[in-house]
Amino acid sequence: MNEDRPIDALNNSRGxxxxxxxxxxxxxxxxxxxxxxxxxxxxxxxxxxxxxETTKYKNMLIRGDTVLYIIP
Amino acid sequence: MNEDRPIDALNNSRGxxxxxxxxxxxxxxxxxxxxxxxxxxxxxxxxxxxxxETTKYKNMLIRGDTVLYIIP
Amino acid sequence: MNEDRPIDALNNSRGxxxxxxxxxxxxxxxxxxxxxxxxxxxxxxxxxxxxxETTKYKNMLIRGDTVLYIIP
Amino acid sequence: MNEDRPIDALNNSRGxxxxxxxxxxxxxxxxxxxxxxxxxxxxxxxxxxxxxETTKYKNMLIRGDTVLYIIP
Amino acid sequence: MNEDRPIDALNNSRGxxxxxxxxxxxxxxxxxxxxxxxxxxxxxxxxxxxxxETTKYKNMLIRGDTVLYIIP
Amino acid sequence: MNEDRPIDALNNSRGxxxxxxxxxxxxxxxxxxxxxxxxxxxxxxxxxxxxxETTKYKNMLIRGDTVLYIIP
Amino acid sequence: MNEDRPIDALNNSRGxxxxxxxxxxxxxxxxxxxxxxxxxxxxxxxxxxxxxETTKYKNMLIRGDTVLYIIP
Known part of the structure; x- marks a missing residue:
């Protein structure tokens, strides 16, 4: 992991x-x-x-500035 | 899909x-x-x-910073 | 319409x-x-x-960051 | 009026x-x-x-990001 | 006063x-x-x-983005 | 510690x-x-x-603009 | 004090x-x-x-955009 680029670690979660x-x-x-x-x-x-209730969507584009955290 | 440019994937939703x-x-x-x-x-x-109630408009320009997510 | 510049489409609403x-x-x-x-x-x-109530003004300059959407 | 620079139109309101x-x-x-x-x-x-109540001040510097609209 | 640089007018209020x-x-x-x-x-x-109540401080550094207006 | 780069001091908290x-x-x-x-x-x-209640997650990416302070 | 760089005046408060x-x-x-x-x-x-209540921490990194003012 590049310790100065934490967002790059999301690459491992693709898919x-x-x-x-x-x-x-x-x-x-x-x-x-x-x-x-x-x-x-x-x-x-x-x-x-x-x-x-659970709502399901096949695809979604989410705007990054609304995110608090991501759990891989 | 270019995995580093998620917004480009909206191109497929044009129209x-x-x-x-x-x-x-x-x-x-x-x-x-x-x-x-x-x-x-x-x-x-x-x-x-x-x-x-449903309100209908023929055309609309929406400011991007108000968007939470988009479902294609 | 230039599909990558949605705000340009407002040009058609001038006047x-x-x-x-x-x-x-x-x-x-x-x-x-x-x-x-x-x-x-x-x-x-x-x-x-x-x-x-309806308030009327002859002219107004509005700050863009307060806008949600525009209906032409 | 320069139609691409709406804020310039405030120049006519100087004074x-x-x-x-x-x-x-x-x-x-x-x-x-x-x-x-x-x-x-x-x-x-x-x-x-x-x-x-009306409060009066001889001079004021106002921060632009607090403005909603201006009526000339 | 430079009419395009309203914040410069604060220079006259130094002291x-x-x-x-x-x-x-x-x-x-x-x-x-x-x-x-x-x-x-x-x-x-x-x-x-x-x-x-009045609270007094000898010195203060205030962050500009919290300011609404300044009366000289 | 580089006194002009307080965030660099977090490097000592890696791990x-x-x-x-x-x-x-x-x-x-x-x-x-x-x-x-x-x-x-x-x-x-x-x-x-x-x-x-305590919720546990193995890994998390947190968006920096939601942070108030960090205690090492 | 450099009158155009108020934040530099915090240097005097180091320590x-x-x-x-x-x-x-x-x-x-x-x-x-x-x-x-x-x-x-x-x-x-x-x-x-x-x-x-008083809570004490040995060290803290605080995000600047949460600050209203600083009293040296």
């Missing part, structure tokens, strides 16, 4: 499931297909859980 | 319907006509759903 | 009425006289509707 | 009274003495109205 | 008392010792008034 | 536990594996405490 | 106690060990007071 926590509290999971240095991400097979 | 979720919670759908790297978008045949 | 929705929820309409890439806009014959 | 609406809802009026592209402004003979 | 209003509503006064283009300021003999 | 306080009030601890100048961080063995 | 007020209202004191132009700071022997 794998990641868990996302957004600044507004939303949690979602998806398959990471692409990302850039702003944490803009292209996700596949997304699931957004909210209380008892 | 197709996309679903938008904004940071203020608003959901809308429209036909993607143009977009840039800030996610500023030009949309056609927009529908904004709010509870039981 | 026409546009509807604006701001991030604080305010809606207003006006004649678009000038705009830049930040969506700073110079508007003429502005009407701001708020419940039953 | 005249302008009405300001700030993002926090405050309204004030003053004589525009100087401004820059961020909408930082130097105002003279400022009046801030708040319910029944 | 004088200024009144500050911050974005969080706080009001304070102090002697302006130094400032930059972001409105970062070094103030002397600062007084912060809050209801009936 | 050690750090405590994080986020702007939304969340507290978490983890092993610092990588960081950049925006305070984007890659953490291992993360524990998020919230009242009586 | 001394400073009082910090954050944008979220938190007050803390510490020994200033390092700072940069964004007001990122490395502090030693930090004390955070909150009502009757």
């Amino acid at each position: 794998s499931r990641v868990l996302l926590k957004l600044k507004n509290g939303t949690e979602m999971s998806g398959t990471l297909k692409a990302h850039d240095l702003h944490l803009n991400m292209w996700l596949g097979d997304v699931e957004i859980k909210k209380e008892d | 197709s319907r996309v679903l938008l979720k904004l940071k203020n919670g608003t959901e809308m759908s429209g036909t993607l006509k143009a977009h840039d790297l800030h996610l500023n978008m030009w949309l056609g045949d927009v529908e904004i759903k709010k509870e039981d | 026409s009425r546009v509807l604006l929705k701001l991030k604080n929820g305010t809606e207003m309409s006006g004649t678009l006289k000038a705009h830049d890439l930040h969506l700073n806009m110079w508007l003429g014959d502005v009407e701001i509707k708020k419940e039953d | 005249s009274r302008v009405l300001l609406k700030l993002k926090n809802g405050t309204e004030m009026s003053g004589t525009l003495k100087a401004h820059d592209l961020h909408l930082n402004m130097w105002l003279g003979d400022v009046e801030i109205k708040k319910e029944d | 004088s008392r200024v009144l500050l209003k911050l974005k969080n509503g706080t009001e304070m006064s102090g002697t302006l010792k130094a400032h930059d283009l972001h409105l970062n300021m070094w103030l002397g003999d600062v007084e912060i008034k809050k209801e009936d | 050690s536990r750090v405590l994080l306080k986020l702007k939304n009030g969340t507290e978490m601890s983890g092993t610092l594996k990588a960081h950049d100048l925006h305070l984007n961080m890659w953490l291992g063995d993360v524990e998020i405490k919230k009242e009586d | 001394s106690r400073v009082l910090l007020k954050l944008k979220n209202g938190t007050e803390m004191s510490g020994t200033l060990k390092a700072h940069d132009l964004h007001l990122n700071m490395w502090l030693g022997d930090v004390e955070i007071k909150k009502e009757d």
Whole structure:
């Protein structure tokens, strides 16, 4: 891992499931297909859980500035 | 897909319907006509759903910094 | 339309009425006289509707970072 | 008017009274003495109205990022 | 006064008392010792008034992005 | 320590536990594996405490603009 | 003091106690060990007071954009 470029470590998660926590509290999971240095991400097979409900989307482009953290 | 430029993947959605979720919670759908790297978008045949009401606009320019995610 | 520059499409609205929705929820309409890439806009014959009241201004300069979307 | 530089149109208001609406809802009026592209402004003979009270200041420097719109 | 550089007009207030209003509503006064283009300021003999209480500080460095306006 | 580059001092915490306080009030601890100048961080063995509950994650990428402070 | 670079005046506080007020209202004191132009700071022997409670940390890296003002 390049210790000065933490976002590069996301490269190892390409094609794998990641868990996302957004600044507004939303949690979602998806398959990471692409990302850039702003944490803009292209996700596949997304699931957004909210209380008892789960919403599913085949693909999603998420704006990086809304992200709190990413769990690979 | 260029894995380092997730926003480029929106090019495949030109002319197709996309679903938008904004940071203020608003959901809308429209036909993607143009977009840039800030996610500023030009949309056609927009529908904004709010509870039981649907508002329709023929065209809309939306400011990218208000976007949470885009579903192609 | 240049598909990579959605804001340029506003050029076609110069001299026409546009509807604006701001991030604080305010809606207003006006004649678009000038705009830049930040969506700073110079508007003429502005009407701001708020419940039953309408306030009118002959000219207005609006700061682009307050804009949610523009309806041409 | 240069249609790509809406802020330049404020030059015509130098020495005249302008009405300001700030993002926090405050309204004030003053004589525009100087401004820059961020909408930082130097105002003279400022009046801030708040319910029944009016506060007056001989001069004020206002930070541009707090501005919602300007009425010349 | 250089009409395109309103912040430069603060130079005339060096060594004088200024009144500050911050974005969080706080009001304070102090002697302006130094400032930059972001409105970062070094103030002397600062007084912060809050209801009936006045807090005094000999020196203060204030971050410019918290400033709403400055009264010279 | 380079006194003009406080973030560089985090280099001494590589491989050690750090405590994080986020702007939304969340507290978490983890092993610092990588960081950049925006305070984007890659953490291992993360524990998020919230009242009586502790959530654990093996790895986490956290967006730097959500950080309030870091305790090495 | 360089009047155009107010943040440089913090150099005189290296090794001394400073009082910090954050944008979220938190007050803390510490020994200033390092700072940069964004007001990122490395502090030693930090004390955070909150009502009757005082929390102490041996070292802290604080993100500059959370700072309201600094009292040397």
